Amino acid sequence: MITGFQHMHSALRWVVLALLVVTLVKAWQNRQSSFTAGQAKLGLFTMISMHIQLLLGLALYMMKGWASMLGQPGVMESTVMRFFTVEHLVGMLLAILFGTLGHSLSKRAASDDMKYKRQLRYFGIALLLIVASIPWPFRPGFEAYGWF
Numbered sequence: 001m002i003t004g005f006q007h008m009h010s011a012l013r014w015v016v017l018a019l020l021v022v023t024l025v026k027a028w029q030n031r032q033s034s035f036t037a038g039q040a041k042l043g044l045f046t047m048i049s050m051h052i053q054l055l056l057g058l059a060l061y062m063m064k065g066w067a068s069m070l071g072q073p074g075v076m077e078s079t080v081m082r083f084f085t086v087e088h089l090v091g092m093l094l095a096i097l098f099g100t101l102g103h104s105l106s107k108r109a110a111s112d113d114m115k116y117k118r119q120l121r122y123f124g125i126a127l128l129l130i131v132a133s134i135p136w137p138f139r140p141g142f143e144a145y146g147w148f
C-alpha cells in the first residue's frame with residue numbers, strides 16, 4: 001500500500017503542475033475580460049489536486065518513518081534525510097497554503113479583476129515553491145527518485 005501511495009504521489013505531481021500552469025496562463029490571457037465559471041473551476045481543481053497530495057504526503061511521512069526521524073542524531077547532516085523530514089514538508093505545506101488561498105481569496109474577491117489578480121499572485125507563489133521543493137532526480141543525492 002505504501003508503494004501504491006508513493007506512485008500516486010509521484011505521478012500526481014504532474015497533475016498539480018499542469019493545473020497550476022494552465023490556471024495561471026488562462027488567468028494572464030483573460031485578465032482584462034470577465035471572470036468565468038470555468039476559470040473558477042480550474043482554480044478549484046488546482047486546489048483539490050494539492051489537497052490530495054497533502055493527504056498522500058502526510059500518509060507517506062508517517063508510514064515511511066520520516067516523522068519519527070525528527071530529532072534523531074545525524075538526520076540533519078544527511079541531504080536526503082533532511083530534505084524529506086524538513087525541507088519537502090515545510091516547502092510543500094507553504095505551497096499548499098498559498099494554493100488554498102489562491103482559490104479561497106479569489107472566490108471571495110469583489111471584482112473580476114481582483115479574482116484574476118489573486119489567482120495569479122497565490123498560484124504563482126505556490127508554483128515556485130512546488131518546483132523548488134520536488135525531489136527532482138537531477139538533484140545530487142536524489143538519483144533514486146524518478147520523473148514519474
Ligand code: HEM
Pocket residue numbers: 044048051052054055058100104107
Ligand atoms: C490533510 C488533508 C486536507 C486538509 C488539511 C484540507 C484543508 C482544507 C481547507 C483549510 C479548506 C478550506 C478552503 C476555503 O477557505 O475554502 C479546504 C477546502 C476544500 N478541500 Fe481540502 N483539505 C484536505 C484534503 C482534501 C482532499 C483529500 C480533498 C479532495 C479529494 C479536498 C477537497 C477540498 C474541497 C473540494 C474544498 C472546498 C473548496 C471550495 O469549494 O471552496 N481536501 N480543505
Ligand code: HEM
Pocket residue numbers: 006007009010012013016050053054056057058060061062064066084088089092093095130134135145146147148
Ligand atoms: C503539491 C505538493 C507535493 C508535491 C508536488 C510532492 C511531490 C513529491 C515527489 C515528486 C516525490 C518523489 C516520489 C518518488 O519519486 O518516489 C515525493 C515524495 C514524498 N513526499 Fe511529497 N509532494 C507534495 C507534498 C507533500 C507533503 C505535504 C508531504 C507531507 C509530509 C509530502 C511527503 C512526501 C514523502 C514522505 C515522500 C516520500 C519520500 C520517501 O520516503 O521516499 N509531500 N513528493
